[in-house]
Amino acid sequence: MGTHNDTIAAIFDEIADLLEIQDANPFRVRAYRNAARTVGDLGSDVSAFVQRGMPLTDIPGIGGDLADKIREILDTGGCEFLRRLQHEAPAGVGRLLKVPGLGPRRVKKLWHALNIQSVQQLMQAAQDQRIRELPGFGEKTEHKILEALQRFAGERRVKLAVAARLGEALASHLRSTPGVERVEIAGSCRRMRETVGDLDIVVVAQDQARVMDRLARHDDVQEVTASGTTRATVILQSGLQVDVRVIRRESLGAALIYFTGSKAHNIVIRRLAQERGLKINEYGVFRDDEKIAGETEDSVYAAVGLPWIAPELREDRGEIEAAARGELPELIDLRDLRGDLHAHSKAGAGHHSIEEMAQAARERGLEYLAIADHSPRASTAHGLDAVRLAKQCAEIDSLNARMEGITLLKGIEVSILDDGDLDLPESVLAGLDFVVAAVHGGFGLPREKQTARILRALDNPHVNILAHPVALDSERETYDVDMLAIMRKARRRGVALEINGHPRRLDLTDVHCRMARDEGVWVAIDSDAHSPLEFDMLRFGIGQARRGWLARDKVINARTLAQLRPLLRRSRRHSRA
């Protein structure tokens, strides 16, 4: 996920916007959109492709023309074709496409007829009631635009954890409707994307009207923006949009695939069907007018010659080709986790005693739990100095002596300082079972220095895990770092990279998980729990790992404690060598 990839993706997306407004061939537009997505999703920087002499056209969806444009962007930082398009249509016009309800035709009309070139001008025109005068527009459309703008305020995406909670509440409300057989959450929430733009819910019921009525009565529903016989759209109090689709049981599998997406995945699946003379829609798989599959997801995939594909993989990132070859990964599952290697107690930033945390972990079936409170520099998190840490270790020893069914590991979440030193001396770290190292400050360092400090920390012989490796946090931007260099060093040193399940982090990202898999790096999936309830966060870490194609064999805390211990020792022996 290098900076070049993001630049290229942004340029291709803007080209697509402007082409769309110009009424260009829609498939040409799609080619740019697909390329933007593919390049943005690449684990390693595109420039590395070029340096290694690999043809860019090996990337799916990149042909000769787009390869040239990528090279041009790498060489010059810009793209002549985009500049030409911008000359014809101001950049602000492209951004109008992001306003819900505005597509290319309407944007073009607004621009040509009213010279609207920005969101601000659009707002003004709507307030002045000038939009309703345009042919094809009307009072209602104008009103909707105004409403959308007021709600707009940047792109609205919510954290997966929030969407999941709201979705589960709505789903259970719908389940209590008489005649409803099943309610399933689909969409990006089911694919476990770290943020969710809207919720998709599939309902199996005979009486559609009754479901729609029941939906509108849910406490959390603020507004019904569309409602037909089979589908409805509502807005929740939080502003989150929910699309509900009511279908018959015999269509459940087809509807789930359709509504789970991703769009890119579904397009490929439908194309496969087409090649076989079949048609797939949300009702099933059809040969001419005869329905041949659709009740289960299995049956739909089987109809196009594929095994079932886990929702987390459905991004058109190679999963369909892997499925066709019979090479889908056996994904890690929540049940595979034997322990959690990063949790806090009230000695540090947490709110509960070590014993309470241990009990909660045991209740979830975990075999071991590493307590990893902060080191001294994290003063706001009551970081532990050597003396307090020694006291905590004694407490853990005594708990281990009397608690059954769970083993506590003595750990620390030690800060990586600006120069790569750790915040506690080696003599102290050597006395612990487990060391989690993490960056907690100095986010503004330039890429080279940021990378160098982390590489140096990985050289420390006591470090077992690099926690939240790109320091993703909803409160701030991530820092810039050479992730490939870090992964290769981590592999050499036997250090695991963490997938932090806490919803405000979820770092490693899915793309980085995939990269870790390709690089053969160990991964740890942790909750970073500050309270017993937060062990729930492990499921989001698992989701992220599955999105990154990770199997159980590379996840260190999918090992039993007996299997884990030699790995920890090995990593230290390895490091000293």
Next chain:
DNA sequence: GCCGTTTTCGGCCCGACTGTTTTCAGTCG
């Protein structure tokens, strides 16, 4: 603009809902 065990040209996924039409275009997922 991409792509190819039917094709190097001619394809490129499919249906629901809304508003403004007086038979359907535009947008969305």
